[in-house]
Amino acid sequence: MGKPLGIGLIGQKFMGRAHSNGWGQVGRFFDVPRAPALRLVAARQADELARFAARWGWEDSTTRWRDVIEDERVDLVDIGTPNDVHAEQALAALEAGKHVACEKPLAGTLADARVMRDAARKAQGQTFVWFNYRRCPAVGLAWKLIREGRLGAIQHVRAHYLQSWGGPDTPLVWRFKRKRAGSGAHGDLNAHIVDLARFLTGDEITEIHGAASRTFVKQRPLPDGTGTGRSDVDDAVLFLAGFKQGAVASFEATRNAHGHHNRNRIEINGAHGSLRWDFEDMNVLHFCDARADARELGWTRIMCTAAGHHPYAEAWWPDAHVLGYEHGFVNMAAAVCRAVARRKPELPLPDFEDAYQTQRVLEAALIAARERCAVKLSEVK
Numbered sequence: 001m002g003k004p005l006g007i008g009l010i011g012q013k014f015m016g017r018a019h020s021n022g023w024g025q026v027g028r029f030f031d032v033p034r035a036p037a038l039r040l041v042a043a044r045q046a047d048e049l050a051r052f053a054a055r056w057g058w059e060d061s062t063t064r065w066r067d068v069i070e071d072e073r074v075d076l077v078d079i080g081t082p083n084d085v086h087a088e089q090a091l092a093a094l095e096a097g098k099h100v101a102c103e104k105p106l107a108g109t110l111a112d113a114r115v116m117r118d119a120a121r122k123a124q125g126q127t128f129v130w131f132n133y134r135r136c137p138a139v140g141l142a143w144k145l146i147r148e149g150r151l152g153a154i155q156h157v158r159a160h161y162l163q164s165w166g167g168p169d170t171p172l173v174w175r176f177k178r179k180r181a182g183s184g185a186h187g188d189l190n191a192h193i194v195d196l197a198r199f200l201t202g203d204e205i206t207e208i209h210g211a212a213s214r215t216f217v218k219q220r221p222l223p224d225g226t227g228t229g230r231s232d233v234d235d236a237v238l239f240l241a242g243f244k245q246g247a248v249a250s251f252e253a254t255r256n257a258h259g260h261h262n263r264n265r266i267e268i269n270g271a272h273g274s275l276r277w278d279f280e281d282m283n284v285l286h287f288c289d290a291r292a293d294a295r296e297l298g299w300t301r302i303m304c305t306a307a308g309h310h311p312y313a314e315a316w317w318p319d320a321h322v323l324g325y326e327h328g329f330v331n332m333a334a335a336v337c338r339a340v341a342r343r344k345p346e347l348p349l350p351d352f353e354d355a356y357q358t359q360r361v362l363e364a365a366l367i368a369a370r371e372r373c374a375v376k377l378s379e380v381k
């Protein structure tokens with residue numbers, strides 16, 4: 001095994017935990033050319049940091065994120081902070097010659113995303129974006145089946161990402177402030193399904209045919225209990241799109257769909273067959289082979305846990321000892337460890353260039369909703 005890959009993490013809440021677990025577990029389950037070493041974590045919560053660092057195995061902690069950039073032990077800077085600070089932190093890390101793994105969406109604004117893309121083009125370090133759902137074995141199998149031509153020409157993509165935590169009692173955290181988040185359910189959830197649609201089809205969206213955006217909850221309680229404040233992001237965004245090779249697609253995101261807790265679902269219909277996947281049953285891929293004998297034509301429910309057959313499955317448990325949310329992050333961390341050692345990951349990893357294309361689609365949909373018109377992606381740069 002090569003020398004350890006020094007990791008520096010910025011952010012220690014939701015994604016901070018998911019990423020810490022990802023880096024921490026890699027060496028236990030995967031043979032990677034360079035195993036992660038958890039050097040330094042930075043975040044704002046001074047009172048929680050030392051305990052967080054000890055619990056998740058970080059050697060040091062700091063409230064100054066630039067310490068991560070300046071630390072010579074750190075080879076890769078992992079960014080798990082709100083969207084408005086991704087650009088500043090990523091640029092500083094790339095400038096210092098580090099690899100960068102940044103959370104999605106790439107940035108809060110297309111302008112920030114573009115600057116990040118441009119910096120990545122010139123940088124020595126590699127870039128990665130945590131579109132973690134690509135690393136679910138069932139999604140990986142879908143990618144492979146499509147590459148093998150089992151669906152034929154893709155004609156139709158239906159994707160939605162529905163959650164239910166965005167009601168009026170949810171406090172005004174950064175996710176509900178446009179200045180910090182860029183958008184609401186759109187950048188949070190549509191970012192994932194646009195990435196999945198682009199990843200699975202291997203095709204690019206060239207036009208947004210129409211979009212609708214709504215904000216239902218306009219005031220929310222302040223987190224410190226002192227009153228209420230303005231929530232100025234979308235609560236729901238729906239849009240229709242067209243792909244370069246002719247397929248049509250629909251995307252829907254909301255955090256106000258009762259009973260749908262994390263329903264990230266994509267269906268792909270091609271000339272020879274169809275696929276569907278739903279994160280709430282993440283180990284399963286449904287496949288319909290339209291060329292099967294008419295007597296047997298229908299959906300096959302595939303449990304994607306077979307070592308040697310389904311991506312990443314061999315690293316984990318015996319067949320059907322199912323995986324969960326956190327495994328996507330461990331799988332991604334393993335893929336990153338391979339990529340920085342110039343080994344090909346089993347499934348393509350999104351970099352800043354790739355995530356910038358997703359950000360263009362998100363931006364085009366927002367313009368379409370605002371202007372009530374169709375938008376060509378060639379006009380959104």
Ligand SMILES: NC(=O)c1ccc[n+]([C@@H]2O[C@H](COP(=O)([O-])OP(=O)(O)OC[C@H]3O[C@@H](n4cnc5c(N)ncnc54)[C@H](O)[C@@H]3O)[C@@H](O)[C@H]2O)c1
Binds near residue numbers: 042043083131
């Ligand atoms: N891949 C996914 O499925 C997924 C899921 C949730 C969130 N995210 C993304 O991850 C990012 C973080 O989201 P979260 O839910 O973990 O947020 P969070 O609010 O739970 O945590 C944010 C962390 O960033 C730190 N922070 C904030 N501003 C900072 C600054 N200027 N400098 C240093 N640290 C700072 C905070 O101290 C906190 O530890 C966002 O970009 C979000 O879109 C991705």
